[in-house]
Amino acid sequence: MFAEFRAFIARGNVVDLAVAVVVGAAFGGIVSAFTDDLLMPLIGLATGGIDFSNQFVALAPIPADYTGSATDYAALKKAGVPLFGYGKFLTTVINFLIVAFAIFLLVRTVNRLQKPAAEAPPAGPTASEALLAEIRDELRRR
Numbered sequence: 001m002f003a004e005f006r007a008f009i010a011r012g013n014v015v016d017l018a019v020a021v022v023v024g025a026a027f028g029g030i031v032s033a034f035t036d037d038l039l040m041p042l043i044g045l046a047t048g049g050i051d052f053s054n055q056f057v058a059l060a061p062i063p064a065d066y067t068g069s070a071t072d073y074a075a076l077k078k079a080g081v082p083l084f085g086y087g088k089f090l091t092t093v094i095n096f097l098i099v100a101f102a103i104f105l106l107v108r109t110v111n112r113l114q115k116p117a118a119e120a121p122p123a124g125p126t127a128s129e130a131l132l133a134e135i136r137d138e139l140r141r142r
Contacts, residue, residue: 063080
């Protein structure tokens with residue numbers, strides 16, 4: 001059984017899949033940082049300073065003993081207030097679209113590199129070659 005497991009792990013596609021998962025997770029972190037730290041602040045600036053990560057609608061009243069800010073999404077969520085966090089959702093959708101577009105570009109590039117070059121159709125015989133073929137055929141007939 002150990003030998004079978006070792007053979008399974010040693011197969012190329014299992015190792016490739018493991019590498020892809022690790023690289024994909026790292027890439028996801030990069031895209032999240034790009035979206036959260038660079039893109040969303042620019043969108044917020046363009047929309048009048050709105051911080052999308054803190055955009056929400058409280059679905060229930062805030063408890064009377066709550067002492068934090070009424071606009072702090074994380075603190076309200078920690079206090080148990082049910083929230084409709086559309087800002088975090090919007091940020092996640094933008095992250096997804098960026099990752100999907102980057103993967104699309106990567107796959108498109110790989111597919112273009114892997115396509116064999118279209119072979120040119122064989123050129124027809126030149127006039128000299130056609131004449132020589134006729135002479136050959138005539139000599140064979142005799």
